[in-house]
């Protein structure tokens with residue numbers, strides 16, 4: 041592709057844009073920028089904002105005080121506010137909204153924005169800025185928010201005057217959802233917040249695009265179906281893009297997988313798009329993925345990547361990645377295609393739309409001989425053999441709680457409940473992905489791309505706001521949970537009974553595992569020194585604390601945790617030096633997995649050592 | 653000395669090539685930083701850059717960037733530039749066989765005698781126009797493709813070349829097709 045065709049703008053769907061305003065009505069009175077902002081948020085359907093006040097957003101907070109339609113959830117740190125908005129967005133499919141002050145408010149939000157960018161979470165973050173005349177003078181709490189966040193947002197706006205503010209808000213919401221979703225930031229100088237101007241409706245606001253999705257190309261669909269009909273060893277490799285494409289995309293994936301009989305694996309971000317209880321499910325793939333998923337990827341003759349971006353956690357050694365396959369890649373973002381792995385057949389489009397098109401084309405040709413199920417029988421048998429390895433199996437113990445066992449019990453004891461799971465980052469996150477199973481999309485919120493410790497607790501708060509009656513559990517590590525521990529206050533203040541299930545191994549476990557693997561077990565600064573007493577800590581916040589040290593006590597304690605109607609810190613003392621297996625060491629191929637036992641020190645090639 | 657670290661010594665990258673990109677953008681504050689920031693964040697140097705509004709009614713500017721990179725990285729840069737909200741179009745001029753490129757340079761030469769005569773002779777060959785003359789100096793204006801200007805400057809180096817100012821590359825496609 042040499043040139044990009046002129047990108048067009050979008051008109052607001054379903055509304056006649058040419059309509060003239062009714063002439064009889066008098067022009068509405070001009071309003072202050074802060075009011076215009078809230079009007080625009082309201083028109084966008086926003087009913088909750090996650091934020092933290094400060095001098096440069098005082099006029100907005102004052103306007104918020106008078107509005108009953110928008111709920112404000114005050115976090116205890118701006119990073120927490122952004123993660124909460126991410127949890128809200130990821131679990132509800134809506135755009136998350138954040139409001140923070142200038143300077144330190146904005147810089148504290150940066151980690152959250154970067155997290156949302158890498159995991160394609162639609163957010164609109166509003167920051168206050170010093171008054172226009174003071175910009176560039178090192179004024180109090182001034183920072184170059186636009187410059188700092190340029191690299192961690194899809195787009196950002198410095199609002200020049202109140203007149204342009206409503207249209208910017210409308211475009212920002214559009215941009216956050218357009219193509220691959222992500223965060224958008226609007227920086228509003230304080231004096232713009234009280235400058236008066238007219239409102240601009242969503243219908244007339246300009247909506248520029250990041251990506252203009254091309255219409256479905258029938259030729260591409262026919263060709264893809266032809267490849268699918270000839271495949272003998274096919275696999276669906278699905279990612280977070282399927283979740284982003286909405287429940288319709290998950291439904292289309294299920295239908296297509298059922299009718300084709302193709303097995304399905306997913307990235308960490310895509311868990312839940314395809315039901316884990318389905319016999320065609322291979323489990324997660326990648327560095328800590330299942331034996332059958334990684335071998336299927338390695339040995340397939342046709343890989344159909346859907347909304348997945350060939351991350352290095354997934355591909356392992358690139359020159360040995362799925363060597364014998366033809367690759368179809370379905371993605372809404374042209375820049376995700378051929379970025380890491382050269383594919384034979386890219387299809388640009390919305391995952392749901394393309395999967396539906398493939399399904400209807402598949403149905404059209406169903407009766408032809410090439411579609412006989414016997415074509416896949418050898419492959420199915422091979423996969424069955426790989427499954428026999430039971431690669432997530434672990435040794436149980438009656439004296440110490442194995443972390444995998446704790447997750448397994450947590451999973452079993454929450455069946456039949458309306459459960460949402462968030463995680464922090466580390467070994468516990470991988471064990472959660474391996475042993476907690478998801479049958480529906482939007483139920484699993486984790487920081488995949490950035491790997492942000494501290495994500496899980498505030499994200500759980502956002503999920504609980506979106507789903508008040510649900511059981512929301514943050515599967516946490518002893519180290520990660522301390523990064524955003526202050527958000528316990530937020531949970532208490534807003535009566536959000538989130539359950540923080542800490543797999544306490546007294547280590548920065550994932551880093552310790554790598555030190556064992558790469559550095560001869562020299563555990564440089566990875567012991568979790570001076571841990572707080574999590575039970576007392578929970579009580580200090582006004583929540584409940586539980587501690588469990590023996591496997592025999594686990595079930596009762598989990599049941600008790602579920603029954604408590606307030607935030608709970610659950611201190612689950614687990615075996616300290618457990619490693620996450622299976623594992624593809626960095627720089628190794630999918631068929632070179634490790635399965636436990638001690639590391640010898642030779643598992644990682646020199647090239648692999650460079651990778652994180 | 654042997655590499656004692658458990659980590660390997662980094663190896664060089666694949667071959668790089670020059671690439672000229674024309675980026676049509678909405679003329680709004682910050683758009684230039686977005687475009688060049690995206691390129692420089694990947695560690696690529698921008699060898700030349702020109703920007704100017706080309707359509708006042710639509711507020712469109714044309715940015716022409718010359719950079720070097722591996723073909724795969726250049727493809728990525730193009731796709732990622734295309735994703736920027738104010739970017740309307742990205743044209744890879746180096747892939748267009750029929751593209752015209754031009755650059756303008758102002759060149760100051762300080763010399764006397766034989767060298768001065770030789771500099772004037774070269775200027776004629778390269779169709780450089782004298783803009784200013786003193787007994788000891790010339791300023792020439794020269795336009796042409798980058799290579800031509802590079803060649804002119806190389807020849808002038810031993811002849812008293814003291815200062816150069818260049819616009820950077822401009823480009824347009826031949827024929828009737830428009831943006």
Ligand SMILES: Cc1ncc(C[n+]2csc(CCOP(=O)(O)OP(=O)(O)O)c2C)c(N)n1
Nearest residue numbers: 466467468493517518519520547548549550
């Ligand atoms: C903000 C941040 N800093 C550092 C890291 C690097 N890191 C990855 S996992 C990890 C240890 C996490 O420890 P813990 O939360 O106890 O989880 P465990 O691995 O022990 O289950 C660290 C430090 C990170 N991912 N995020």
Ligand SMILES: [Mg+2]
Nearest residue numbers: 517518547549
């Ligand atoms: Mg730990």
